[in-house]
Amino acid sequence: MTDTPSPQELLFNRTGLDETRVQSIVEDALAGADDGELFLEYSQSESLAFDDGRLKTASFDTQQGFGLRAVAGESTAYAHASELSEAAIRRAAGTVKAVRAGHGGTLALGPSGTNRHLYVEDNPLGALDFEAKVKLLQDIDSYARQKDPRVRQVTASLLGSWQVVHLMRADGLRVSDIRPLVRLNVSVVAGEGDRMETGSHGVGGRTGYAAFITPEAWQAQVDEALRQALVNLDSVPAPAGEMTVVLGPGWPGVLLHEAIGHGLEGDFNRKKTSAFAGLLGQRVAAPGITVVDDGTLADRRGSLTIDDEGTPTSHTVLIEDGILRGYMHDRLNARLMGMEPTGNGRRQSYAHAPMPRMTNTFMLSGTQTREEVIAGAKKGLYAVNFGGGQVDITSGRFVFTCTEAYLIEDGKIGAPVKGATLIGNGPDVLTKISAIGDDMELDTGVGTCGKDGQGVPVGVGQPSMRIDGLTVGGTQA
Numbered sequence: 001m002t003d004t005p006s007p008q009e010l011l012f013n014r015t016g017l018d019e020t021r022v023q024s025i026v027e028d029a030l031a032g033a034d035d036g037e038l039f040l041e042y043s044q045s046e047s048l049a050f051d052d053g054r055l056k057t058a059s060f061d062t063q064q065g066f067g068l069r070a071v072a073g074e075s076t077a078y079a080h081a082s083e084l085s086e087a088a089i090r091r092a093a094g095t096v097k098a099v100r101a102g103h104g105g106t107l108a109l110g111p112s113g114t115n116r117h118l119y120v121e122d123n124p125l126g127a128l129d130f131e132a133k134v135k136l137l138q139d140i141d142s143y144a145r146q147k148d149p150r151v152r153q154v155t156a157s158l159l160g161s162w163q164v165v166h167l168m169r170a171d172g173l174r175v176s177d178i179r180p181l182v183r184l185n186v187s188v189v190a191g192e193g194d195r196m197e198t199g200s201h202g203v204g205g206r207t208g209y210a211a212f213i214t215p216e217a218w219q220a221q222v223d224e225a226l227r228q229a230l231v232n233l234d235s236v237p238a239p240a241g242e243m244t245v246v247l248g249p250g251w252p253g254v255l256l257h258e259a260i261g262h263g264l265e266g267d268f269n270r271k272k273t274s275a276f277a278g279l280l281g282q283r284v285a286a287p288g289i290t291v292v293d294d295g296t297l298a299d300r301r302g303s304l305t306i307d308d309e310g311t312p313t314s315h316t317v318l319i320e321d322g323i324l325r326g327y328m329h330d331r332l333n334a335r336l337m338g339m340e341p342t343g344n345g346r347r348q349s350y351a352h353a354p355m356p357r358m359t360n361t362f363m364l365s366g367t368q369t370r371e372e373v374i375a376g377a378k379k380g381l382y383a384v385n386f387g388g389g390q391v392d393i394t395s396g397r398f399v400f401t402c403t404e405a406y407l408i409e410d411g412k413i414g415a416p417v418k419g420a421t422l423i424g425n426g427p428d429v430l431t432k433i434s435a436i437g438d439d440m441e442l443d444t445g446v447g448t449c450g451k452d453g454q455g456v457p458v459g460v461g462q463p464s465m466r467i468d469g470l471t472v473g474g475t476q477a
Helices: 007-013 019-030 086-100 130-147 215-233 253-264 266-270 331-337 370-375 426-431
Strands: 035-051 054-072 075-081 151-168 174-192 195-205 241-247 291-294 315-320 360-363 379-391 397-409 412-418 421-425 433-436 447-451 454-462 465-473
Touching (some): 007 151, 019 054, 019 086, 019 151, 035 130, 054 086, 075 086, 174 215, 253 291, 253 360, 253 379, 253 426, 266 331, 370 465, 421 426
Parallel strands (some): 241 379
Antiparallel strands (some): 035 151, 054 075, 174 195, 241 465, 291 315, 291 360, 447 454
8 A cells, every 4th residue: 555645635735725614615605505515626647658669648637626516406506616725616606606596495415424445545657657657568569569460550558547536515524535547458450461450458447557567467458459350350241131139248238338328317317308217117128137337346447435426336226127126316316306316426527517427337147158148049140349339318229330240140150240330229129138148247447438528437247148130230232
């Protein structure tokens, strides 16, 4: 363990803020409001990228600031600044008071406390010096190029951050969290003749770099990225049409996250803009399907000891054996819907107001082996990895691009294909799942979710599953 400064040291002692005086400002600003808080943040982040045999970029950033929020009914006032001073907080207080003018609300009870710690608080950025980080990226580049003469280009990046947050409420509740986050990415371009294909792989989590930078660990990432590139070199054009699709375990859960997870966030359901609005207690998926959002998994990228409103994260059952059981809530939407917050109030930084967001969202395992799931598809597509996608929350319609996929012929995996896209409707897909594997995996720690201009780290996962009658867009002439 290193000597980690406390939130009070970083946010009060070093800035000259008086915690008692700041508390008084918060109480005055939120008098008569239904909810709100002062969110203080100090963070450090770094990014190094090695591309085409040389260090391409290297950056280090430190930021600090606050966001003050007052909630009255369905209205929210939010003011923020990068200046941590009493004068700036007072100006923000004057701004947010406007939202509760003429409003006689009673401040909602604050979140319950927690003594758990889901990750080590040490700052990962200082555990490895700059030269060692550059050498790591150089070694990745050299190793990839020596592995196969078809390697044309290697890109490797190392990213880390360390965020300290401290929340103050008008009722006197104060909670803090110290959050590390690291990620290692490797991308390989392999070529044969005029054809070139790409493979990529990454790992990360709320921990230090140590778990990912041993030779065994980073070489495994290079090997996987190279494997994907070489598979794609042998790929044939993807067929098109409606067919049976088998999704692999782990990262393909990003389709579940986008096409279904967002539709289970509280704000969309309170406003009735989700395809799942008003369906609590009803069957929305085939029997055997259970989907959860769990922010309590130690060291996972999407996990948080507390969310950005101070609520401890939880294991939230969203769909149980095909029945819709719950939504993911922040404090505002939970209060307006007469439900309990689930620890899903998240924000990108102090400059953003919180909203309902996923943490680690995944489907639980079924009972069949992966081989049995695939064997049940006499002809179709086996999708293992995904790239980008688009989703319409209101209708649930989605389009996802496969970065690694194979034909299924006579219940067995056949040739790799290129250019396959999956097109469908999230709620509809839930009813077409005909087999669920016993091999649930979480992704390797690389997910970032975007919503309303905010990006936050998340986790996804699922077992292998078979979907009957999904539309595949292909490139086969």
